[in-house]
Amino acid sequence: MADARLPSRISSPGRRGQRALEFLFLVPAVAYLVLFFGYPVVKNVVMGFQEYTTKTFYTGEAPWVGLANYSAVIGSSVFDRAVLNTALFTVGSIAGQFVLGLAVALYFRRRFPLSGVLRSLLLLPWLVPIIVSSAIWRWILDQDNGALNRVLESLPGVDARPGWLSSTSLALIAVIVVNIWIGIPFNATILHGGLQDIPPDLYEAAALDGARGWKAFRYITWPLLRPVVNVVLLLGLVYTIKVVDLILGLTRGGPANSTQTIATQSYHLSFAEFDFGQGAALGNILIVVSMVFAFLYLRANRRTA
Amino acid sequence: MNLHRGGWWHTAVGVLILAVLLFPVYWMANVSLQTSSSAEQTPWIPLHLSLHGYRQALHDQGGHLLTSLIVAVGTVVFSLLIAAPAAYALAHFKIRFANAVLLAILVSQMVPGIVVANALYSAYNDLGLLNSVGGLILADSTAGIPFAILILRAFMGSLPTSVIEAAWVDGAGPIRTFVSVVLPMCRNALVSSALFTFLFAWGDFLFALTLTTTEDVRPVTLGIYTYLGSYVPDWSSVMATAVLASLPALVLLMVAQRYVAAGTTTGAIK
Numbered sequence: 181m182a183d184a185r186l187p188s189r190i191s192s193p194g195r196r197g198q199r200a201l202e203f204l205f206l207v208p209a210v211a212y213l214v215l216f217f218g219y220p221v222v223k224n225v226v227m228g229f230q231e232y233t234t235k236t237f238y239t240g241e242a243p244w245v246g247l248a249n250y251s252a253v254i255g256s257s258v259f260d261r262a263v264l265n266t267a268l269f270t271v272g273s274i275a276g277q278f279v280l281g282l283a284v285a286l287y288f289r290r291r292f293p294l295s296g297v298l299r300s301l302l303l304l305p306w307l308v309p310i311i312v313s314s315a316i317w318r319w320i321l322d323q324d325n326g327a328l329n330r331v332l333e334s335l336p337g338v339d340a341r342p343g344w345l346s347s348t349s350l351a352l353i354a355v356i357v358v359n360i361w362i363g364i365p366f367n368a369t370i371l372h373g374g375l376q377d378i379p380p381d382l383y384e385a386a387a388l389d390g391a392r393g394w395k396a397f398r399y400i401t402w403p404l405l406r407p408v409v410n411v412v413l414l415l416g417l418v419y420t421i422k423v424v425d426l427i428l429g430l431t432r433g434g435p436a437n438s439t440q441t442i443a444t445q446s447y448h449l450s451f452a453e454f455d456f457g458q459g460a461a462l463g464n465i466l467i468v469v470s471m472v473f474a475f476l477y478l479r480a481n482r483r484t485a
Numbered sequence: 486m487n488l489h490r491g492g493w494w495h496t497a498v499g500v501l502i503l504a505v506l507l508f509p510v511y512w513m514a515n516v517s518l519q520t521s522s523s524a525e526q527t528p529w530i531p532l533h534l535s536l537h538g539y540r541q542a543l544h545d546q547g548g549h550l551l552t553s554l555i556v557a558v559g560t561v562v563f564s565l566l567i568a569a570p571a572a573y574a575l576a577h578f579k580i581r582f583a584n585a586v587l588l589a590i591l592v593s594q595m596v597p598g599i600v601v602a603n604a605l606y607s608a609y610n611d612l613g614l615l616n617s618v619g620g621l622i623l624a625d626s627t628a629g630i631p632f633a634i635l636i637l638r639a640f641m642g643s644l645p646t647s648v649i650e651a652a653w654v655d656g657a658g659p660i661r662t663f664v665s666v667v668l669p670m671c672r673n674a675l676v677s678s679a680l681f682t683f684l685f686a687w688g689d690f691l692f693a694l695t696l697t698t699t700e701d702v703r704p705v706t707l708g709i710y711t712y713l714g715s716y717v718p719d720w721s722s723v724m725a726t727a728v729l730a731s732l733p734a735l736v737l738l739m740v741a742q743r744y745v746a747a748g749t750t751t752g753a754i755k
Contacts (some may be wrong), residue, residue, distance in 0.1 A: 194665070198658070198659065201658065201659050201660070202574060202580065202659055203574075203580070204570075204571060205570040205571060205574035205578070205659070205663070206517065206570070206571050206574040206575070206578075206580065206586065208566075208567045208570070208571070209567050209570070209571030209586070209630065209634060210566065210571075210586060212567055212626070212630055213586075213589055213590070213630075213631075216605075216623070216624070216626070216627050217589075217593040217596050217601070217627070219604065219608070220596065220600055220603070220604035220605060220616075221596060221600065221604075221607070222603040223604035223607075224600050224603060224604050227603070227604070232607075235565065236607070236613065237610060252535075255655075284506075284663050287498070287499070287502065288499065290491040290495055291491065292491035292493070292495035292496050293492075293493055293496045294493075294499070294500075295495075295496070295499060296495050298496075298499045298500065298503050300738065300742040301503060301507065301738075302503060302506065303738060304507060304510055304734070304735070304741075305506065305507070305509070305510065307684060307731075307735075307737070308510070308688075308731045308734055309687065309688035309690070309706055309730055309731065309734070309737055310688060310690065311688070311690045311706045311709050311710055311730075312513070312535055312688075312706075312709065312731055313509070315513075315712075315713055315715070315723055315724070315727050316509045316512060316724070316727060317509060317711050318717075319512070319516060319720050319723075320512055320719075320725070322511060325525070325527070326524050327512055330526060341640060343517065345488045361509070362507070365506075372715060373713045386597050391579060392705065402651075418594055418595050421597075422597035422598060422599065424597075424598065424599055424690075424691050425690040425691055425706075428690075428694075428710070429690075429709075429710060439577045443597055443599050443733050446597075446599050446600075446603070447599050447602075447691075447695075450599075450606070450695075451602075451606075451694070451695055456603060456606070456607065458598075460600075460603055462738070463597060463600040463603055465698065466597050466599075466600070467549035467595070467596060467597065467600060470595045471592075471595055474595055
């Protein structure tokens with residue numbers, strides 16, 4: 181970090197005022213972080229132990245209930261399903277986004293006519309609001325008149341019209357596929373940036389030793405790209421585990437909770453059933469899970485790096 | 486791993502990849518220009534152009550689009566006012582707990598939006614901030630502020646210290662140095678932060694869904710969601726709204742594509 185401190189010869193009384201002034205630069209941001217991240221986390225921890233419902237808004241009373249919210253949330257029939265769905269959604273989305281994003285990044289690493297223009301157009305799916313993506317895909321995946329089923333129908337030997345978003349066995353897969361589509365541009369852009377930083381002469385040297393294609397990827401590209409890969413995967417993990425808008429837009433957690441995740445179920449408990457205490461309890465579980473994963477991930481990477 | 490220049494053959498494959506990935510965007514535009522509703526199959530190409538969807542969308546969602554614009558611009562202004570000085574302090578002042586602040590920013594990224602919304606709902610209820618533009622601006626800044634601090638700090642850290650020291654020597658205090666020397670040099674990073682903050686706020690759905698309860702203040706994302714009720718009778722209006730809600734992203738991509746790419750990379754890595 182660059183250090184542009186005052187030269188030490190400046191007189192000390194002025195310096196103290198200066199320090200106070202410097203401090204003021206940071207105060208609004210710290211206050212904001214405390215109010216909009218610190219307070220919510222603390223408040224959620226507290227609410228998790230309270231019976232906090234719509235009644236609370238009228239009476240102002242939120243009786244302490246100990247671990248009742250947690251046992252209700254964990255004992256509920258939706259919980260196991262939500263945990264499994266969260267795991268499948270997160271792992272499936274990240275794996276798909278990463279592999280396809282890397283493939284795209286490697287392809288667009290070549291310089292060819294219009295490659296720059298095409299690469300920036302590639303960002304579009306990521307810039308479009310997520311709820312818009314949900315709306316588009318709702319209509320593409322529509323069982324009766326959706327574009328996908330119309331293509332499938334026109335293929336020889338296919339006469340089924342899967343209910344991509346309405347069948348309990350397909351909905352989660354469909355939601356994951358849409359989330360992969362949303363994530364490809366982000367993965368591709370960052371990985372492309374990482375690839376640009378690998379010096380080309382390494383490949384020339386390796387080619388003289390006979391390492392091309394897969395071997396060059398295995399021994400040059402992958403090791404040098406690892407730091408960027410780690411960042412991409414960690415960000416993917418942290419963002420995917422808390423996705424709400426995409427799932428609500430596509431399926432609202434249904435059918436029959438088949439796409440319900442911890443995050444959407446927390447929303448459901450708080451804002452559909454108005455049991456803010458249970459919603460908070462599930463939200464707290466989500467925070468712990470994402471912190472644990474992020475921590476384990478960082479640890480694992482520090483060891484191999 | 487061919488780093489050599491490819492030919493038009495590569496362009497053709499590139500276009501094909503893009504065509505597959507952008508099909509949903511095409512489909513949105515196509516459906517938005519159709520006369521038909523969900524009762525019939527949408528033709529693959531909009532041969533009979535109709536602006537019916539757009540008329541309906543502007544009629545139903547015009548006000549919501551305006552709300553989104555006000556909220557997004559407000560979020561950009563508020564976020565940069567908070568983030569830029571903080572980024573400067575973190576990059577250039579010797580502040581003892583700077584690392585703690587940075588760590589807090591990183592950890593804040595792991596706090597799910599639903600947790601923030603859950604706690605803010607009751608606080609907003611007490612403070613009368615539900616259904617207010619100000620309340621949404623404050624909540625939407627949860628995405629913009631940490632991101633802008635990280636981007637701006639990375640950029641400010643790379644500024645030549647000699648320039649800033651020269652301002653010090655000329656007798657400029659920290660505020661003057663910041664406003665008239667540092668900020669002008671950070672134009673690109675400021676544009677990039679503003680752009681992303683705008684897109685985050687414009688695309689916000691969760692806070693719109695949880696922190697507004699009536700029509701008074703309703704961004705277009707929530708407008709689309711209410712359109713998407715259990716049964717959608719008129720897809721061309723929904724898709725016309727979707728196109729209108731994507732326009733800022735399209736315009737920004739065209740006008741400022743180098744900032745978008747730069748912002749994605751810096752924001753993520755540094």
